[in-house]
Amino acid sequence: DLSGIDVRAEIERLRKERNAVILAHYYQRPELQDLADFVGDSLELSRKAAETDADVIAFCGVKFMADTAKILSPNKIVVLPDINAGCSLEDSCPPEKFKAFREAHPDHIALTYINCSTEVKALSDIIVTSSSAETILQQIPADQKIIFGPDRHLGGYLSRKFNREMLLWPGVCIVHEAFSETELLKLKAQHPGAPIAAHPECPPHIVDHADYVGSTSGILQYAATIPQDTLIVATEPHIIHQMQLSIPNKTFIGAPGADGNCNCNICPYMALNTLEKLYVALRDLTPRVEIEEPLRLAAKKSLDRMLEMAS
Ligand code: 13P
Ligand code: SF4
Secondary structure, three states, X not given: OOOOOOHHHHHHHHHHHOOEEEEEEOOOOHHHXXXXXXXXXXXXXXXXXXXXXXXXXXXXXXXXXXXXHHHHOOOOEEEOOOOOOOOHHHHOOOHHHHHHHHHHOOOEEEEEEOOOOHHHHHOOOEEEOOOOHHHHHOOOOOOOEEEEEOEHHHHHHHHHHOOOOOEEOOEOXXXXXXXXXXXXXXXXXXXXXXXXXXXXXOOHHHHOOOOEEOOHXXXXXXXXXXXXXXXXXXXXXXXXXXXXXXXXXXXEEEOOEOOOOOHHHOOOOHHHOOHHHHHHHHHHOOOEOOOOHHHHHHHHHHHHHHHHHHO
């Protein structure tokens, strides 16, 4: 029972006492974004996790992100406010099936989206995030055959954009899959001048209507540069909080799902983290992310390749 406890004040006290850094993804609840030391996209958060000199990383994001922090910073304590904060893309790609798929295609390298388990990272050659995928793909020789997993929409988008055939793993993000083309077109008709920005995890029937396609940080940068005063945002709607903070004079509208509003596109995994759970995580230093050393070293290889190739 946390009644009577000033959770925010306690988080402030514990963050100093524990020498903790609080990292938050753009899809986190606004109150978590606001108190984080750093808010970013998947690549930026990985870099922060690798660089920090804090003793504790409190990761407000999902499990694969906290795992990534632990892979890159094994000597730090990494806590995730809710250990059940998973990801539909990770769930879609069980390591033993991925291993069998790789073995069936021995002449292919595995270029793998960071939204996957540590085991799948260990079975991969190069990890990508949505902000690093294009740069990395362009460095891979044209005759090299590629397996791309687990997001078939990001893979399909890259494949179309660079005219490059890839074997796609059939995973999807349940959040980006939920946007409705019909409702998006209705919204566009109501705001005729407003451009659409979409995350590449969206299916083609959404991405094809977008004026800009990119990662969360890419969409934020785009929002700051457009001349129009309204933007339709086809990604998880909590990113709009960050847009309203940095660009207060513009209007941002979340792209709708089939019910006509954007609330069905809130990521249910990201939403599991709360202020109260962050407080408990800093107080008890649990739930903690732990990874066996041989697995960590195997997964680190493909992540290090990303960090080298993305810069
Ligand atoms: P980025 O922040 O890298 O665009 O990733 C989006 C995402 O789906 C995180 O779960
Ligand atoms: Fe996974 Fe999609 Fe949620 Fe990101 S938004 S954590 S890809 S389910």
